[in-house]
Amino acid sequence: MAKFYGIGVGPGDPDLLTVKATKLIQQLDVLYTPKAHHGGVSVAEKIAQPYLPADLEIKQRHFPMVKDLATKEKSWTAIASEIVSDVQAGRDVGFLTLGDPSVYSTYSYILARVQDQIAVETIAGISSxxxxxxxxxxxxxxxxxxxxxxxxxxxxxxxxxxxxxxxxxxxxxxxxxxxxxxxxxxxxxxxxxxxxxxxxxxxxxxxxxxxxxxxxxxxxxxxxxxxxxxxxxxx
Amino acid sequence: MAKFYGIGVGPGDPDLLTVKATKLIQQLDVLYTPKAHHGGVSVAEKIAQPYLPADLEIKQRHFPMVKDLATKEKSWTAIASEIVSDVQAGRDVGFLTLGDPSVYSTYSYILARVQDQIAVETIAGISSxxxxxxxxxxxxxxxxxxxxxxxxxxxxxxxxxxxxxxxxxxxxxxxxxxxxxxxxxxxxxxxxxxxxxxxxxxxxxxxxxxxxxxxxxxxxxxxxxxxxxxxxxxx
Missing domain, CATH: 3.30.950.10 (Tetrapyrrole methylase, C-terminal domain)
Incomplete structure (x- = not known):
């Protein structure tokens, strides 16, 4: 069954990913990577770079770093709905997150919006x-x-x-x-x-x-x- | 220069070691593994088993799980002194610890006894x-x-x-x-x-x-x- 995976990439050194995270990344159909600025670099993607297969479909998505909650919620809901569609189409979907996905992570807001609709699994990471x-x-x-x-x-x-x-x-x-x-x-x-x-x-x-x-x-x-x-x- | 490495093996699944921990284990000359009971199994060693090279020298050492602090301190001091000797003899020495070495870990007591005498490096692990x-x-x-x-x-x-x-x-x-x-x-x-x-x-x-x-x-x-x-x- 297709699944959604939240994957912690740790604090920065690519060697600080877990073996589990690196194996999982190899098996994905789609990988979502968050970036704070339009046209900017996804820090989490850069950290995971050594493990990304050449043919992996990467969807960089923008997470606005603003105080206004409504703006943030709008982007979380749009990205969550795209993820649900991908998983429901039978694709294994990953989402990269800095550090540990359970510690002050935007992943938690995506998770809350998808977990009643699709199978999810969270892969712990080294926290800062x-x-x-x-x-x-x-x-x-x-x-x-x-x-x-x-x-x-x-x-x-x-x-x-x-x-x-x-x-x-x-x-x-x-x-x-x-x-x-x-x-x-x-x-x-x-x-x-x-x-x-x-x-x-x-x-x-x-x-x-x-x-x-x-x-x-x-x-x-x-x-x-x-x-x-x-x-x-x-x- | 020879060094002492405290290595977190995570909570139990061998896939939850970091890539850094698995690479390091390959390069060690000696590996200390703690066990709570004489004749018992080292839980941390069992978790790291898939990554242990066949020719790695493993020193299982007993850490008494007792309330009496003096008994525990005696064993920490003896093991620390053995580790210092190994590193001073030019050997790269590892020490496995369950979970994260920085969180309620016996490794901290070994560390405190060796860090003024030899080079040390701590490798973070996934905490429970x-x-x-x-x-x-x-x-x-x-x-x-x-x-x-x-x-x-x-x-x-x-x-x-x-x-x-x-x-x-x-x-x-x-x-x-x-x-x-x-x-x-x-x-x-x-x-x-x-x-x-x-x-x-x-x-x-x-x-x-x-x-x-x-x-x-x-x-x-x-x-x-x-x-x-x-x-x-x-x-």
Whole structure:
């Protein structure tokens, strides 16, 4: 039976795809790849490039990166309906997604629109925060500790509570509200227990202890912070 | 230069290793594999079996699963010192670990004992909670939501706070304190928003909505729970 596969390509290094993902890509009839800008490059497609068979039909589709929900929903619904048609025509359809398809992924919105109509399978991928910890050779979480993953776009009170409750924090999209995050860390005395990693496992990977930054620093878009309350991360 | 590699083998399916992990295993001189019981099987080694070259030297080492910290530390220190000797003798040494080496992994204790003496590199793996979400085709976390990973072995007050603060919770080792977890979920009205997955991606995988369980249910050791506050997981 034809199926729809959501495939995580991991954080950037093509070697960080799973064997399962690379095998699946070989067997597909159609592959959808998301790109943020018209005429732009699909980052996920670029990562999976070494595994794409020459004759695979690739459908690059544009996912608008805007605040307006109605605009985004319109594009998700159109792409979902195209995917349903392909699967109902008997084709095995893949959809590439950066990192892990279950973690802050646009794939989830496509999934929600198709899963009552066609068979689906999700292939886990290495998330950016898992790769960040690996690239630093630092544990994310140990023993009875807690780990929270939180986007910097949440409100200040929630971020403050998360920082108070947890032993370890991953703060995603940290560039977006950098000043707020920096000030909360400073107030909690955690500046030397936090590290920012940008473009993990990609060519432009940058690792920066927060002690080397200020509240006014400008960070790259794909920057994620790891905060460990029980471990100094700078000497 | 010879190096020590911590290699995540993922949750159970050999296809869930990364391409990077499978390439690395081919190039090693020695591979350490952990097992919980003397004379037992190394679960991580079994998962990586399809990728092990016939002539690879494998050192199965026993990691005692006991409460006594001194006993555990003694074995970590002995194994770490053996690894340091191997690398200092010019051999590339691997160490297999279930799931992701950065998430509740014994590898972290070995790492802490060797990283000042020899070169190390950590290879991320698919964590059990990432695979659980994938196997259910449910997002772990979306938009501005928070995700917390917490072991059921934490105290009740912390678990209650975590449940109050977060949109999504992964509760590890949920069999250990099942009654407490069940009662907290019931009190929070979340029984139909929680699912237990045991042995994710392995032969004995079991998926059970919490609505089908009681406070007295017995769960398998490798059972993990996913709680989503904003999504009913049973009809």
């Amino acid at each position: 925060f898992s790769q960040i910890a690996a690239s630093l050779s630092i544990p994310l979480v140990l023993d009875d500790e807690l780990l929270t993953v939180v986007p910097a776009t949440t409100d200040e009170a929630t971020l403050k509570s998360a920082l108070a409750l947890n032993d370890n924090l991953v703060i995603m999209k940290v560039a977006t509200h950098w000043q707020m995050v920096y000030q909360l860390l400073a107030a909690a005395g955690l500046l030397d227990q936090a590290i920012v990693v940008a473009n993990a496992s990609m060519a432009g990977q940058e690792i920066t202890p927060v002690q080397q930054l200020t509240a006014d620093s400008k960070l790259p878009y794909f920057a994620t912070m790891l905060v460990k309350k029980h471990q100094r991360l700078v000497e | 909670f990432s695979q659980i979400a994938a196997s259910l085709s449910i997002p772990l976390v979306l938009d501005d939501e928070l995700l917390t990973v917490v072991p059921a072995t934490t105290d009740e007050a912390t678990l209650k706070s975590a449940l109050a603060l977060n949109d999504n919770l992964v509760i590890m080792k949920v069999a250990t304190h099942w009654q407490m977890v069940y009662q907290l979920l019931a009190a929070a009205g979340l029984l139909d928003q929680a699912i237990v997955v045991a042995n994710a991606s392995m032969a004995g995988q079991e998926i059970t909505p919490v609505q089908q369980l009681t406070a007295d249910s017995k769960l398998p050791y490798f059972a993990t729970m996913l709680v989503k506050k904003h999504q009913r997981l049973v009809e």
